[in-house]
Amino acid sequence: MDLLSFARGPALQFAIGVFCFGVTWRLAILLFTPQARDLTPARKGALPSPIAGGREVFRRMWPEIHPTGSNMFTTINGYVFHLGLAVIVFGFAPHIQLIKSIFGTAWPSLPNFVIHIAGGVTIASLIAALVKRLTSPVLRLISTLDDYISWAVTIAPLITGYMLVGRLIQPYNTALAVHILSFVVLLIWLPFGKLMHAFIVFISRARTGAYLNHRGAQL
Amino acid sequence: MTKDRTLGEHMSRRGISRRAFGKYCAYLASTMALSPKMAPAMAQGLAAARRQAVIWLSFQECTGCTESFTRSYSPTLEDLIFDFISLDYHHTLQAASGEAAELAREQSMEENKGKYIVVVDGSVPTKDGGVYSMIAGHTNVDILASTIENAFAVVAVGTCAAFGGLPYAKPNPTGAVAISELVGNKPLINIPGCPPVPEAMTGTIAHILAFGSLPELDDKHRPLAFFGESIHDRCYRRSFYERGLFAKSFDDEGARKGWCLYEVGCKGPIAYNTCATTKWNGGTSFPIQSGHTCFACGSPNFWDQGGFYKSLPSRTSSIGTVAGATAAAGVALGAGAALIAANRKKQYSKET
Numbered sequence: 001m002d003l004l005s006f007a008r009g010p011a012l013q014f015a016i017g018v019f020c021f022g023v024t025w026r027l028a029i030l031l032f033t034p035q036a037r038d039l040t041p042a043r044k045g046a047l048p049s050p051i052a053g054g055r056e057v058f059r060r061m062w063p064e065i066h067p068t069g070s071n072m073f074t075t076i077n078g079y080v081f082h083l084g085l086a087v088i089v090f091g092f093a094p095h096i097q098l099i100k101s102i103f104g105t106a107w108p109s110l111p112n113f114v115i116h117i118a119g120g121v122t123i124a125s126l127i128a129a130l131v132k133r134l135t136s137p138v139l140r141l142i143s144t145l146d147d148y149i150s151w152a153v154t155i156a157p158l159i160t161g162y163m164l165v166g167r168l169i170q171p172y173n174t175a176l177a178v179h180i181l182s183f184v185v186l187l188i189w190l191p192f193g194k195l196m197h198a199f200i201v202f203i204s205r206a207r208t209g210a211y212l213n214h215r216g217a218q219l
Numbered sequence: 220m221t222k223d224r225t226l227g228e229h230m231s232r233r234g235i236s237r238r239a240f241g242k243y244c245a246y247l248a249s250t251m252a253l254s255p256k257m258a259p260a261m262a263q264g265l266a267a268a269r270r271q272a273v274i275w276l277s278f279q280e281c282t283g284c285t286e287s288f289t290r291s292y293s294p295t296l297e298d299l300i301f302d303f304i305s306l307d308y309h310h311t312l313q314a315a316s317g318e319a320a321e322l323a324r325e326q327s328m329e330e331n332k333g334k335y336i337v338v339v340d341g342s343v344p345t346k347d348g349g350v351y352s353m354i355a356g357h358t359n360v361d362i363l364a365s366t367i368e369n370a371f372a373v374v375a376v377g378t379c380a381a382f383g384g385l386p387y388a389k390p391n392p393t394g395a396v397a398i399s400e401l402v403g404n405k406p407l408i409n410i411p412g413c414p415p416v417p418e419a420m421t422g423t424i425a426h427i428l429a430f431g432s433l434p435e436l437d438d439k440h441r442p443l444a445f446f447g448e449s450i451h452d453r454c455y456r457r458s459f460y461e462r463g464l465f466a467k468s469f470d471d472e473g474a475r476k477g478w479c480l481y482e483v484g485c486k487g488p489i490a491y492n493t494c495a496t497t498k499w500n501g502g503t504s505f506p507i508q509s510g511h512t513c514f515a516c517g518s519p520n521f522w523d524q525g526g527f528y529k530s531l532p533s534r535t536s537s538i539g540t541v542a543g544a545t546a547a548a549g550v551a552l553g554a555g556a557a558l559i560a561a562n563r564k565k566q567y568s569k570e571t
């Protein structure tokens with residue numbers, strides 16, 4: 001079996017298995033662990049919990065820059081690479097074809113030059129995030145191996161993708177296989193590291209919103 | 220034709236002018252990506268070349284490769300090359316049969332020791348002692364081994380010979396293998412394709428005749444001149460690919476407008492071949508120009524790429540069952556772990 005057949009076949013199948021297992025396992029633990037019930041009565045004017053939770057999920061998506069501007073870089077840079085990743089994953093024709101082969105649904109793709117720009121900007125943004133992490137004493141102190149692995153497995157498919165479209169690895173088959181394998185590594189790592197925030201972020205924000213609303217906090 | 224006659228002499232007997240021959244050599248040199256300065260050297264080398272003995276072995280194949288060569292755009296100067304070589308053994312084309320045919324092969328091997336070229340089309344079955352394809356009571360493995368022993372070089376023609384092709388496709392019931400697995404250190408040229416482009420074949424033979432050496436090859440033993448670039452790199456529909464304009468089916472508006480065929484399964488990006496530049500039938504067209512996708516028929520395992528009409532990035536193994544089973548296992552384990560933790564917590568608070 002050649003490398004491309006291995007990447008598109010057993011490797012992708014295995015990674016999807018690990019990914020599905022890991023994500024559902026962690027979500028099940030989170031959702032099935034009984035929580036201590038808040039017996040206090042809700043504050044006057046408090047919204048019903050599902051509404052308060054849902055509102056908080058969306059409210060926190062809106063950027064909030066601190067008056068001193070101290071979180072300016074983290075906020076803007078965070079938006080840049082998250083949006084960049086979304087454009088690349090959901091806008092590039094070959095990615096849409098992969099999604100279609102798994103979920104059976106597809107949508108029109110973006111022109112390649114848009115994807116190339118998004119790719120370049122996202123890579124630069126992720127590198128900037130790493131530089132910030134390494135140069136900020138506080139960030140460096142609170143960083144763990146998880147942060148660095150999560151960064152590496154996120155940027156790897158971007159770099160291999162760029163090498164693929166830029167024909168920096170030859171032949172194309174090998175470049176495509178390397179790109180798919182870097183995605184396979186990302187899928188395997190995602191549920192077990194901080195990248196799991198892609199799923200947990202909504203639950204944690206909703207819970208926080210519901211809790212603070214119950215306590216009457218001004219959000 | 221006597222073996223001592225040079226190609227130059229043969230040419231003048233056929234009434235081909237030096238000028239026409241020079242033009243042909245310039246064309247060959249350009250298709251083989253040789254510098255224009257090499258054209259006169261090629262013409263000189265070819266004109267002085269003596270008849271080349273060729274033994275053509277056909278194993279597990281469909282004769283499509285031979286059909287392709289014999290039906291190449293004719294009459295052309297490519298014919299001349301075929302005319303000029305001494306095809307001493309070829310099942311489909313030779314007049315002799317039975318023992319006389321085998322004798323012709325042995326005689327050619329004896330007379331041209333170390334100088335003859337062995338062209339092979341078809342893969343070689345190795346399972347069960349190689350009994351799935353026998354010629355004159357001998358297995359293909361044995362015939363190949365004895366024929367190449369004193370050969371100058373081996374040319375594997377067609378994807379079956381070069382990479383196993385259709386017989387090698389899953390589940391490969393005959394244990395078929397590519398020629399490369401059986402030739403050891405013998406110089407080997409692969410000219411894959413199902414069938415291969417005739418010009419790739421004649422160009423390669425012309426190179427050997429003119430320079431007495433093999434052309435530059437890639438890591439899969441393919442002549443770089445013909446297999447150095449992908450169909451995608453040379454495809455005239457490429458601009459549509461870049462703009463994200465794709466045909467969604469073979470008769471939709473996109474297909475009629477000539478948009479890129481990537482989404483209907485084109486494997487052009489992984490296909491290294493010369494169809495998009497040399498084209499077929501004397502430069503008339505090639506599959507993509509005719510509105511069909513490229514199968515990457517000159518690539519290893521092209522038969523097992525997950526389906527001719529599935530787009531290249533599509534998964535090739537079933538994912539639904541794996542995803543469902545692993546997700547169910549994840550939920551069960553996660554919920555179990557959460558309940559155990561809750562029980563422990565209860566017990567702990569009872570004890571304290």
Ligand code: SF4
Nearest residue numbers: 451454479480485487
């Ligand atoms: S039709 Fe095939 S080879 Fe041509 S640009 Fe589209 S994907 Fe590439």
